[in-house]
Amino acid sequence: MTDQLVSGSVGSKGVVFRPANSGPATWAMGSLFERLINGAESGAQLGASIVTQPPGIATPLHTHAHEAEAFYLLDGTLTYRAGEETFHLGVGDFIYLPLGVPHAFRVTGDAPAKVLALTVPGALLGLYDQVGMPAPERRLPGQDGRPMEEEIGRWNEFGPQYGLQVVGPPIPEDA
Numbered sequence: 001m002t003d004q005l006v007s008g009s010v011g012s013k014g015v016v017f018r019p020a021n022s023g024p025a026t027w028a029m030g031s032l033f034e035r036l037i038n039g040a041e042s043g044a045q046l047g048a049s050i051v052t053q054p055p056g057i058a059t060p061l062h063t064h065a066h067e068a069e070a071f072y073l074l075d076g077t078l079t080y081r082a083g084e085e086t087f088h089l090g091v092g093d094f095i096y097l098p099l100g101v102p103h104a105f106r107v108t109g110d111a112p113a114k115v116l117a118l119t120v121p122g123a124l125l126g127l128y129d130q131v132g133m134p135a136p137e138r139r140l141p142g143q144d145g146r147p148m149e150e151e152i153g154r155w156n157e158f159g160p161q162y163g164l165q166v167v168g169p170p171i172p173e174d175a
Contacts, residue, residue, distance in 0.1 A: 016041050023049075027141035028132025029151050030057055039122030047122035050074070052114045054140055058106035058170035065163030067119040069103075070096045076113030080105045081171055106171040112140065127162045131155045 016037050023035040036048040047067075061081065071078075071094070078089040082103045087095060097103050107113040119125055131154040133146055156166070 014043060021138060024129075025135035025138055026129050026132045027135045027145045028128040029155065030054055030141065030145070030148055031128075032135055032138065032140055033125065033128045033132070034138065035125065037122070038126060042122050044121045044123065047117075047119040047125040049117050049125050049128075050114065051117045052112050052140060053107050054112050055107050055110055056173070058173075059104050060166045060170050061102050061104040061168030062159075062164055062166045063100055063102050064097075064124065065100070065165065067121060067124045067163070068097060068099045069124070070094065070118040070120075072116040072118075074114040074116060076107060076111050077109040078105050078113050078115070079108050079171055079175055081175075086171075086175065102167050104168070104171050106173070106175070124162050124164075127155070127158055127164065130158045 018036055021034070025035070026033040031051055031053040034050040034052075036050065038047050039045075055076075071080075071089075073089045073091055073093045075091060077091075080087045080089060080095055080103065082095065082097055083101050087093075088108075089095060117125065131151050135141070136144075159166070
């Protein structure tokens with residue numbers, strides 16, 4: 001008989017099983033982060049979340065000192081700047097960002113974007129748990145979320161603990 005692991009638990013061989021829609025969910029930066037696995041659960045090897053973000057959301061140009069990131073676009077459209085290159089992502093597109101590469105993105109179009117976000121090693125996605133708040137529902141936050149100005153301040157405060165450094169402005173809306 002095979003024992004199924006409780007959501008978010010790690011078995012004796014390090015196996016993590018997370019049934020659909022059972023991981024912790026966080027509202028942060030106007031977005032919904034649904035954790036699949038974090039660094040503590042993976043022995044610091046991997047972080048993975050499904051992230052849903054509304055149209056127009058954009059990060060400033062930034063770097064990571066500890067993690068590489070990868071994104072697989074499940075729904076919507078994104079513009080990504082990585083180094084000196086700009087990429088326009090549609091459903092099914094994938095982008096890998098090596099450690100230290102300056103990057104930024106903007107959700108484009110009229111619909112939210114949903115991505116599978118991966119970090120190697122796995123600590124970075126914990127930043128959003130510190131910045132945001134537990135999501136009582138699996139939807140984008142509205143007035144019941146924290147004000148964006150407060151979250152941006154928290155992102156700037158806690159980001160350096162995760163090796164995040166802002167190095168430039170967001171991608172312009174018309175890029």
